[in-house]
Amino acid sequence: MALFLLSMWNAATPALLLTTVPSLIVVALRQETSPRYLIPLMVLVPVSLVMAVRAQRQLGTGVTSHLLAGLSDQRPTGDGDYVLYLRSFFVDNALARPDPAGGAHFLTSLVSSFGYRDPSLLDDTWESRLAHLLRRFGPVVAVGRPGEPLPLPGARRFYLPPEGDEWQQDVGRAIGRARLAAVVAAVGEGSANSRGTLWEYSESVRQLPPSRVLLIACGGRDAYERFRASAVEYFADRAVELAACGKTLPPPPVLPDWPEPQRPRKVRRGFPLHGVVRFRSDWTAEFVHFDPTGQRGPTPYARWRKTVRTQVDPWLDAFEQDLPGSTVEPARIRYHWHLKLPAALLVGLITVLLIVRWNDIALSQKCAVLLLLASIFTGLGRGSAIARGMSRDAVQVRSQGDDRVQDDAPTSNDPVIDAVADSYVATESVVRWPGRRGLGLLVLRWYRDTDMRYVDAPSRPFYRALTATRELEPFRTTRVWPAGFVLRTRMLAVVQTDRDIDMTSRRFGLRWLVRLAGLLGTVIGTTVGLFRVRSGGQMLAVAAIGALTAYWFWFRSHQDHYRMRQLRLQPAVPRDLAREPCVLYLRPHPDDPVPQSAWQGPLDTDLNTVFDAPALFRVGHITDLTPPPPQLARLPLPSQNWKRTLTTALPHCHLVIIPAIGTAPETLWQLTEAIRLLPPSRVLLLLPSGADCAEEYARFRQAAVEAFAQRAATAPGDERPYTSPSWLPTSPPQASPGPGTTALRGVIHFDSTWQPKVVTFPGVDTSSGAASRGESRRAQLLRIRAQLQPLLPDLPSGQS
Known part of the structure; x- marks a missing residue:
């Protein structure tokens, strides 16, 4: 209980210093006190804050050990659902400390008093920080040192009988069931201090595949070199012992040399994780060096943060892909x-008192109250961040x-x-x-x-x-x-x-504009209100209310804009397609030509004008290729499994438009898959215009007939697509008479028995004087839309 009370008092010390000392300085300046009084005070504050941080870290270690005492001796019972942390017990003493508070870490410790810093990267012991990294792969457990009064923070301990060799049986079973065996590659001087760790390492190599064994280099160069040398001798001795029992032991992996830091002069005393040694499928070892000295930053903490972001996290993500199963965060x-x-209530009471008494209190009191509010908000933010980290x-x-x-x-x-x-x-x-x-x-x-x-x-x-x-x-x-x-x-x-399950991208866009208007009105109203009040407390109240309201409008409008863009540009398949019906235009694949507009550019923009009325117009495209124009909605198809994504998306599309052009297998697969999954009323073949349109259509029709026949021969009986050669017209339809060229030659739609029907469009005027005669590009495309309107199916019931 004393540790808890002492820890709470120590946590309150920075808040007391931050609220009282600045007030004393303000009073001294207003009373023209001698600078001899101020200079020691201004030096005392940062030193006291750093000392408080140091004491808080030490007390935190003791409090955590007491809390963990009730959770000890819980042996892992699962299969492949934990990380087994193996080390020599002398490593516990080396890793049972946090970063120093002074020296090169003085600035970081001082700043941590004014804001939140993640305890897993700063305040915790080095073993806790190491366990935090390994928890990416599962809960971290370790064998506790026999006779220790309290478990150390970090890996969760379980305890084994210290007598004889019975512990080897329990540890051997734990190794075989572990998702990952993480061995600290460090041993102390003397064989008595190394045999247990080397047995655990050799047992991990004997029982587990290379992808599930990891060596951790956090004990220093000398301890690592002793581990390298001792491992070779121990593997030879144990191979003889196992051979007598009819068992085999693989040869010891050749461990790499200890890497040199990029900038040795930047090496500082701190978190000693220098890297890891991972093994390839043939037990070839690779030293992955985590080198903070290669990063730029004013403090060791800043350099380590960059190292985690640029080296550690990417490696952890790549390493986990080779482990069995996957991790989730269920808590x-x-x-x-x-x-x-x-x-x-406390924050509200202080704020109200500050507003009401603003003109009646002294400047030093105002500073103290404001700093008290800042300390409270900092503490609340720190507590929330700690809860999220847990x-x-x-x-x-x-x-x-x-x-x-x-x-x-x-x-x-x-x-x-x-x-x-x-x-x-x-x-x-x-x-x-x-x-x-x-x-x-x-x-x-x-x-x-x-x-x-x-x-x-x-x-x-x-x-x-x-x-x-x-x-x-x-x-x-x-x-x-x-x-x-x-x-x-x-x-x-x-x-x-x-809450927004019924919202479409268009509704999100409308709500985004409404909230932007609310933001503008809030700014104008707050500005007018500030000019109409006279007292400082009232101005503070108006500014605070206006700032909070403006932030609410800005934040919610930002969320609406993000959701709108997400629904338009990166929809979740199939959830977002079921939420908002769309007209899907499937572009030909790269080996085939992209249909062009009669005016300029690809045909996508023209089709958006024609088909965007009944539902949202989307362009399906492979993500690695040239994207459609930025103003159009999309259906990104991942290059690795685009067929699977398209198969899932097609049933949720209001209408699918496929250009009758191209002979690439991928282009024809889109056609056959759409015919297999959709009813006739929801498929439309597009006949682009062009000088060689007749020859292109003939090639497309012949390739389509062959593609249908091939799929019919390989698909299951209940998934056979239509394969009759009469399914498509034998010759391309002729365009309707009219001035100029044709934006679209026509479309092919189908009745309930898949009999094709052709609709042709008149020519359009693409000259520069067409707009002056009332024949703009949009007006001419809207006439095509009106001609197509009877052919388009109604929206599914319940959609909008």
Whole structure:
């Protein structure tokens, strides 16, 4: 209990310094006090803040160890769902410390008093920071040192009997079941300090494939070199022992040399992770060097942050792809409303008093109150960020059999898409003090799907989601800690619905404009209000209200613009296509010519004018190729699995337009797939104009007949497409008489029996004087739209 109280007092020390000392300085300046009084005071403040940071880190280590004491001795029981952290026990002492607060880290420690810095990168011990990186692959567990009074922060400990060799059996089973065995490549001086770690390393090599063994270089160059030399000798001795038992041990992998830093003069005392050693499929070792000295930055912390962003995170993402299963983040941790409500009331009370008494209080008091508000907001932000970090660290591993499809498109082509709601089964735990009916402190929810498999926690923002809960099991006490802390748990059914599920891109665009108008009105109204009030407190109140209102309008308009662009340019397949019906124009593939407009550029813009009335006009295109004009909506087709994405998207399109041009296999596959999946009324063949249109149509028709015959021979019987040669007209239709050239020669549509019918269009005037005669480009295209209107199917019921 004393540690908890001391930690709380230590956390409040920076706030006291930041509110009292500036007030003293202001008073001294107003009273013209001698500078001899100010200089020591201004030096004392930063030094005191850094000392408070140092004490807070040390106390945090002790508090965390006490909290972890109740979670120790929980052996891993899963199969492939955890990371086993293996090391020599002498490494624990080296990694059980945080970054220094002074020296090269003085500026970082000082700045951390004024704002939030992620504890996993700054305040935590080095082992905790290492475990934070490894949690990307699953929960991190380790064998605890026998006889230690409290577990150290970092990997979760479980304990084994220290006598004899029984621990090797338990550790061997844990290695075989681990998703990843992470071994610290460091041993102390003397064989007694190395044999346990070398046994764990050799057992990992014997039981696991190379992709699931990782060496961590965080014990220093000398310890790494001792590990390299000792591993070769130990592998030879153990191979003889295993051979006597009829078992084999692979030869020791050849470990690479310790790399040199890019700028040795920038090496500072701090987090000692220099890199990792990974193994290829033939056990060839590669040293992946994490070198902060190669980055630019004013402090070691800034250089390490850049190293994480540019080197560590990309490597972690690439390494996880070779591991079995996948990780999810099923937990969400937040503070209970019992804590949020008093904090909100406190901030509101201070703000009201500051506004009412603004003209009556001294300048030093104003500074103190404003700094107090800043400290409160900083503390709230830090607490929220810590809760988010804890949620990210609470990862679980899904086995390969439980993995959901992560490709760009799902396998189902069912037009009934359940995009309305997401259903979960949540285990909710509440930490209360004192006792089971005390104040709520923390709320933790673990989310599973309806099959009770861990899934990522819902990530919709609160302003976009409607959440309904139903209690499945009532609260029960599951854990009791010292000092009156109690953990209460219950089971909930959670259904989360998107508030904007019925919104289309056009509605988002309209709402975006409305909120921009609201933002403009707020700015004008706030400006007028500031000129009409006279007291400083009233001006502060008007400015605060105006700023909050303007921020709300700006933020929501920004969200609407983002959702509009997402629906138009990167729709989720098939959810967003089911939400907003579209007319899909499938471009020919690169080996075929792209139809051109009679005026200028590709035909896409003309088609948008003609077909955008019944539904949103989209252009389907391969992502690696030239995109359509930026003002048009798109359906990006990933180059790796574009056929699968298109197959999923086609049933949700209001109308599919395919140009009757081209002979490339990919272009013809689009045609045959659309005919296979869609009814006749939702397919339209486009007949582009051009000097060689007759020859191009003849080549297209012949290639289409062959493509249908080939698919009929290979597809299952219930998926045979139409293959009759009479399916398309034998000769291209002639354009209707009219002046000038033709924008579109015509279209081919089909009746319910797939009998083709041709509609031709008159010519258009593309001369420069056409607009002056009332024959603009848009006017002429709208006449084509009116001619096509009877052929277009009605929108599906319930869509708009």
